[in-house]
Structure formats: structure tokens, C-alpha cells
Amino acid sequence: MSTKLLRGIMSILKFIITIVAIAIVAIILVQRFSNNNMSIAGYRIFTVVTESMVPKYEVGDVLLVKHTDFSKIQVEDDVTYMGKVGSFANKIVTHQVIGIENGENGTLNFHTKGIANDTEDPIVNESQIYGVVQAKLKIITYLNGIINNMYGMYFLIIIPLAVIMFSEFKSFRDEDNEEDDDDIDEDDTKTIDKKAKKRKEKRAKRRRRYE
Numbered sequence: 001m002s003t004k005l006l007r008g009i010m011s012i013l014k015f016i017i018t019i020v021a022i023a024i025v026a027i028i029l030v031q032r033f034s035n036n037n038m039s040i041a042g043y044r045i046f047t048v049v050t051e052s053m054v055p056k057y058e059v060g061d062v063l064l065v066k067h068t069d070f071s072k073i074q075v076e077d078d079v080t081y082m083g084k085v086g087s088f089a090n091k092i093v094t095h096q097v098i099g100i101e102n103g104e105n106g107t108l109n110f111h112t113k114g115i116a117n118d119t120e121d122p123i124v125n126e127s128q129i130y131g132v133v134q135a136k137l138k139i140i141t142y143l144n145g146i147i148n149n150m151y152g153m154y155f156l157i158i159i160p161l162a163v164i165m166f167s168e169f170k171s172f173r174d175e176d177n178e179e180d181d182d183d184i185d186e187d188d189t190k191t192i193d194k195k196a197k198k199r200k201e202k203r204a205k206r207r208r209r210y211e
Helices: 003-033 138-147 150-210
Strands: 043-047 062-066 078-082 092-102 108-113 129-136
Touching: 003 150, 043 129, 062 078, 062 138, 078 108
Parallel strands: none
Antiparallel strands: 043 062, 062 129, 078 092, 078 129, 092 108
16 A cells, blocks of 8 residues: 555544544534524433433433424433423423323323432423433543543643644645655656757767768
């Protein structure tokens, strides 16, 4: 494998890694600063802040939640909703569905409870629900922990990204310089060929004079 091809592959890998890292960080920051009011294709991410769902979810776990047709939500699904009553008011909660019943005007009411809790939550109406938990995002959970730490954010996110971007810039500079060198070499070769041709012509003229 040639050096130029290897450099090309490395550049592509660096570019992909950079884009993925930026995308993950952007998703975390957008969700945080939008207070989870904005979804991307129906998906949101939420961070677990209490131990109510231990051992299924630990504090700090990042969950991927998808908006789902309320009629398709089933018992034992984990749902994320906005609390409206008592100590749950204005708090985002992720708990397990333990029962479903018909509410007023054809809506659905959900009975939910934290796995580690002894008591059931206040009744949750479908209008309060953000969606159903689809997965626990291990990589984003790790990155979220780093972002929450100022030093971790600086040394493990900002500096590596800066190094990758600088490396990419340097690689492009080196490739441009190599192309310039190739152009110079071609020009030098043409100049040498012209001089050699002129010498041959001069020698040929001298021979004709003495013939």
C-alpha cells in the first residue's frame, strides 16, 4: 500500500471520527440548552438524575427516548414524562408503566412507578409523555460525564478535536507542497531537456562545418 493511499485513508478516518464526536457533543448541548423542548426526528435524550430506576438505570445514564403513538405504549414500557402534581411538578421523570386506563375525552392515563420506589406516581396523562425509552446510550453517557466536568471537557474533548483539526490542516498543506514540488521537478526536467537538445544541435552544426 502506497504512502499516499495510506495518508488518504487516515485522513478519511480522522474526518469521520471528528464529525461523529462533534455530532454527539452537539446533540448533548442542544438538548441541554433547549431544556429538552426540541426533538430530532421524534427523538430526545434525557439524563437520569435519581436512583428511582436502579438497577435498570443508574444516576448519570443517558437515555434515548422516542415519541410513540400513545395507544402503542404497553405495561412495563419505560416512559419519560413531565410531572404536574405535588413533588413531581415541573420535573422530568422516567418511570415504568404499571397500568393503563381510559381517561376523559378519549385520552389515556398511565400508572407509573420507579422500580426502586415503594409508591406509585400521580396519574400521568398522555399529554405529559415525551416518549418511550429506546436504549441506554453508553458512549454518550460517558461523554456526558466528561462534559459535566470542566477539566474533562477541556482535556478530553476540546484539545483532541483541536489536534485532529490541526493534523488535518497540516496534511493538506503537506500534500499541496508535494504537488508544488512535483510541478517544479517537471519544469526542471523540461529545462534540462531543452538545454541538452541545444547542445546536440550545436555539436551537429560544428560537424557540418568540418565536413
